[in-house]
Amino acid sequence: MDVTDPDWLTTGWNHVWLPYAQMRTAPLPMPVVRTSGSEIQLADGRILIDGIASWWTACHGYNHPHIRAAVAAQLEAMPHVMFGGLAHEPAYRLAARLAGLLPDGLNRVFFTDSGSVAVEVAMKIAVQARLNRGARNRTKFVAFHGGYHGDTFATMAICDPEEGMHALFAGMLAEQVIAPLPRDAASRAAFDLIVEAHAGILAGIIVEPLVQGAGGMVFNDAATLRHLRATADHYGLTLIFDEIFTGFGRTGTMFAWQQAGVVPDIITLSKALTGGTSPLAATIVADALFDAFLSDNPGHALMHGPTFMANPLGCAAANASLDLFETEPRLAQAAAIEAALRTGLAPCRALPGVVDVRVMGAIGVVQLERIDDPAALRAAFIRQGVWVRPFRDIIYLTPALTIEPGRLSDLCQAVVNVVNSTTAIKTGTAPNS
């Protein structure tokens, strides 16, 4: 505790439970009082440049006036109303707009309030579509090593086995079919064998197209995704693209499926959907799957409906966010960020302990041999005046697409400085800055 810490922090600290944290040793989080653009203002007056857009959500920067105005107007008219039996304009407009942006034939939008639940709904739809058509045993999914799809039990089961703690929760998690992502001849052969062996019990394949985000920012490509599409077609499986991280310009195109030229049967969206304003998620489904729910049998309906489904504030924010993609040059900004990240992070390649430097769209990754003390690295970034959160073996930047070029080069310089001092300490040479 610090004398400058606000009283709510010291009082509440004994009562909050932090995400992904060992609470015995977790450092006190830094109190934030304001956010604006790419800036996070701390209670003691310091400003941090945000390098990760609050877990990849704030694609237009914080507090964009157009989104703020739309949410304020919606708050005035109707902060919330239930979605069962009642309709409201923000959700109906948003559903039509999302369908317009997504591939032909993906027309049906189911709204939820978090990414994990959007993925669960996708899984439920893929399985129930088969049940409705009389296929009783096709309940399993192929998912991938290094994948991440959420923290709830159904989604943990389709995450990387180690990160998803499949052993710890054995008996509680559904057993799914985890395969290597088919990136080359060897992994493709292994994947093909696994799918063939399980084909009779499979409902679908789920993948993060182009980038496995929380699994370590590992890239994949169009050839991989084409192979998944061909496999899904061959065995009659539903192909789910989890675009919760990749959606809304992050990889350089509005969505990853466009860049890959591969059309899935279901797309899940969340994270940047509201421009980082409030929780909202969507599962967008192909007509052919939706048709399996149209029936005289009441048991064939999709029985799902979160209490705050299609919250009008979230939908208003999402519509305003889509306005900004139409009226402001977000994809050009993503391209400029890509170029700046390539130049700005390149010096890391020469530093000891660096395994890889990779960039795709507005994602820049420096992979180290290992990170022994992530907390120390995070503290080093704070001293550099930036908000960057290394995890596993990577330091990464996913800034707001609106970040000013000067700020972006400050972020890159901070990464170079921190990598330099960290690896210099490890290898016993003096840091040269």
Ligand SMILES: *Cc1c(COP(=O)(O)O)cnc(C)c1O
């Ligand atoms: C973050 C994320 C999720 C989970 O979203 P939550 O809103 O945290 O539940 C699922 N899939 C991917 C690809 C993600 O990046």
